[in-house]
Amino acid sequence: MEFELIETHIDSGHYHVTLANPDKPNPINSQLQSELGTVLDDIEEDDDAIVLTMTGGGGSFAVGADISQMNEWFQSDDWDDLIRFFRSGQRLMDRIADLDVVAVAGINGYALGGGLELALAADVRIAGESATVGFPEVDLGMVPAWGGTQRLPRVVGESTAKDLLVTGRHVDADEAAELGLVERVVDDDVLEDTLIDYAETLAEKPDHVLPYLLDAVETGAESPLETGLSYELLCNTLASFDEETSGLVADFAEK
Known part of the structure; x- marks a missing residue:
């Protein structure tokens, strides 16, 4: 399928x-x-899908929600369309976060507001050295509406999240790594290759276990430790029932 914006x-x-x-x-x-939603439809229907990587062309990942489009709704008091836009964006980010494949954001240039929320919906974030991230919504008298106030503190902690949200300040790639907002920083000219290498690494793993790993971490992060441990045991048990696991264990034992 041909797209116009991706x-x-x-x-x-x-x-x-x-x-x-x-x-x-x-x-x-x-x-x-809508275009990203169509790609997610394809991924959800593809039993062979393993990893989704996302990056931006033209020197930026994504500068956030389209203010020009939003301004039309503000000026015409079209609150229904504005709220639908907020809700559809939140659903999109939720779908990315809930994928059974590993989602990796390769952040190049600006990832601001909704662009950073898109990156936060991914499982892993890798930044190019040019990356600049932040939540400027406060300066527009707004609150991030696509999961920023919820996912950011889960990644960097409540205090740091509050600092970034109330100041709207920009954070460069190195500080983002220090805060734990991105997992690593690479040269801009190797960011694409890094994403490909990451995907190739995952392709070598037993693909049936990846969704269990993601699910165990996500469930545990939102649950008491006791509940998380019980769910971890369930995930490991279900993964172990797969014939591939039995074969891998046998091969390892023979070595």
Whole structure:
């Protein structure tokens, strides 16, 4: 399928998406939401899907929600369309976070507001050295509406999240790594290759176990330790029932 605001490449269970608005630094508007949703439809229906990687073309990951589109709704008092836009964006981020495949955001240039929320919905974030992240919504008299106030503290802690949200300050790649907002920083010119290498690494793993690992971590993060441990045991038991696990254990024992 041809898209106008994204480019896609699919190879051996690796879905790679590049945000590619030819005119602007990848603001997230209704059309981009729809196009990303179509890719998620394909991933959810593909039993061979393993990993989704996302990055931005034109020097930016995504500068946030499309303020020009939102301004039209503000000026015309079209609150229904505005609220629908907020809700659809939140559902989109939830779908990414709930994928049974590993989602990796390769942040290049600006990832602000909704762009950072898109990155936070991913399981892993890798930043190019040019990356700049932040939540500028406070300066517009707004609150992040696509999960920023909920996912950010789960990643960097409550105090740091509050600091970033109330000041709206920009954070460069190195500070983002120090805060735990990104897992690593690489040179911009190798970011794409890093994403490919990451996907190839995952392709070598027993694919049936990856959803269990993601689910165990996510469930445990939102549950008391006792509940998380019980769920971990369940996930490991279900994963162990797979024939591939039995074969891998036998091969390891023989060595």
